[in-house]
Amino acid sequence: MKISMDIELKDIPGQLVRALQPVSDSGGNIVSVVHQHDKKTPSGRIPVQLVVELDEQRLERLVRALTERGVRVVRTGEERLKESMVVLLIGHIVHSDLRETIDSIDRTGFAEVVALSLSMPSVDEESSASVTISAIGDQELREALHILEGTAKEKGIMVIAPI
Amino acid sequence: MSMRSNMKTVRISIIGFGYVGAGLAEVIRRKRADLVSTYGLDVRIVGIADLNGIFIDEQGLDEAELLKLRTGAKDWERPGGMTTLELIKELDYEVMVETTHTDVTSGQPGLTHITTALESGRHVVTSNKGPLALEYSRLTDLAAAQGCALKYEATVGGAMPLISLIRDNLAGNGVLSIQGILNGTCNYILTRMAEEGLPYEHVLKEAQELGYAEADPSSDVKGLDTAVKLVILANSVFGMNATYRDVEVTGITAITPDALKLADDAGYVIKLIGEVSREGCLKARPRLVPKDDPLNVGGTLNVATIKTDLAGDITVIGKGAGPIEAASAILADIISIYR
Structure with a gap:
């Protein structure tokens, strides 16, 4: 650790x-x-x-x-989680097991999903979520985003990251 | 203002007389006196060619007459059955302005027009993205070998100066990256969706009614238009040898009002951002832009932030489309050949 x-x-x-x-x-x-x-x-x-x-x-x-x-x-x-970023997810987030997507970040040990808000129009429609990720440093934050993008790609979820 | 004694006559041909070509004719008509007094240039349109026909006059065509072609008040002709390629090769003129439509798959007909003009020793100014996105290095090499200028400011960001800004005003700087909104249609749609909480299809229809989106909007909304502009920047500014197939593209069609609301709650807007960097990053995709970032511009505006090693960040904002705006970039390119 x-x-x-x-x-x-x-x-x-x-x-x-x-x-x-x-x-x-x-x-x-x-x-x-x-x-x-x-x-x-x-x-x-x-x-x-x-x-x-x-x-x-x-x-x-x-x-x-x-x-x-x-x-x-x-x-x-x-070490405290010092850096954070908001990313948006669009797609069949709930169907595709949101927990697993979050776990892929939490499992790293250097980053965590610290906030999540979900907007779901109806069960069969695509939903949107805003996810706040925190990490111990800038480099680790970028690594966490990379992991999230990888998981999302497999599940056909679009990730919108900050510039 | 005094008349220059060393006045230079610049004869141009316009290939493709759609809204950009006609915009240029209108701008040349409006600016004739300024071009003479400020730049010592007597710019004359000596030939125009379009799918519908050809007009030539070695003394210079009357722009007001040409503009009647666009309203249907005047009919196209084709003197002596002349073809567009014959005009490009055989007419006496100095600068060919290529404003036919962009085809990113074949680059045609612009690619043949530009190649033919350069091979015939003519300078070329173009607003056509296809040929540059597909065969940038071959065309620039050909221009250099022929001692001709090849200018294309109008292809990226419309009236917004970007390529010449970097080449001329930021000369000496190393450019680290360029990031921006290079498609006004996408910007309009995302801005309206965010402001009104309206779904994508609704706003797209509105944009089409207002003329901000084409009947087939796919090239814009799927990010291809942005990708093609990025390729032109990648090749001309970063010396890459990229084509639009090298760009990682995600469009805006999947963006929902919910997503825009979530972004808003977190202090962001969503924009389709094109990004090209020295390290080879070449991406066009929706990004979160902080509300207070200079890249957060609304409506149909285009914007680009150029990150440089000496000047820091430079951001330009301007109108990315429109006949007079595109003609502004073309006219500046023509003038720059004679500076």
């Missing part, structure tokens, strides 16, 4: 590398590092936001390894 961590480094050279080493040592994959050197905490430390791909069971060990190296771990948590 993707985990976001807020950590704080001492303001001396070499600290960022010191903090990242345990991530790879614990089998994790660094997704992003936001390092704002000009920003400081009241105690004079430098805040860094990390997003790592890591087996949840290894998180505790990683936090311990960081603390032993003098890195303060302020917060850890599952």
